Amino acid sequence: MGQRILVVDDAAFMRMMIKDILNKNGFEVVGEAQDGAQAVEKYKELEPDLVTLDITMPEMDGLAALKEIKQHDSKANVIMCSAMGQQAMVIDAIQAGAKDFIVKPFQAERVVEAIQKALG
Template sequence: MSKKILIVDDAAFMRMMIKDILTKNGYEVAGEAQDGAQAVEKYKELNPDLVTMDITMPEMDGITALKEIRKINPDAKVIMCSAMGQQAMVIDAIQAGAKDFIVKPFQADRVIEAIQKALG
């Protein structure tokens, strides 16, 4: 059974890039969200195996959304994505329970490696 993944990014282009990498590698994209608030709703609705979450988004940022998702499911597997190499945000995300961190622009092998590691 393929693993269901929820893609969260405010940029449609970035969602498309991740979706392309995932589908080519046999993962099922269960849904997409363009901000943190949508991500939390979609998580409740879809119960995905894993979430890729952008950090910087309107409405609700990725770290806040990560914390909300972890309230729903403490075992939620979330991989953070960000264009900015901001160490503080990476540390915040990991402390909030993120499993890993991938940097934009995405490198397919790094994305797959992070997902395989998170899913165990």
């Protein structure tokens, strides 16, 4: 049984790319969300082993979602996804409890490595 992962990104194309990488590497994608508010709801509903969370999204950004998820579950494993040039936000995210971050465009090896590291 693969690790259960929630994929959060406002771009359907990015969700599809990351799901493809995860599925090929034996992870189970249990849900998807397209903004931070949805991510928090889905996390509470699905209780996944890990969340990949985009930083820049409408409604509620990834940083706010991360803080809410961590408030709900202090042990939550969250990996932030960011485009180049968002270093300051990445640092904020790590300080708020994110385990790691991956940069877009996604490289399969880096995604898998970050997830395995976060899940120990």
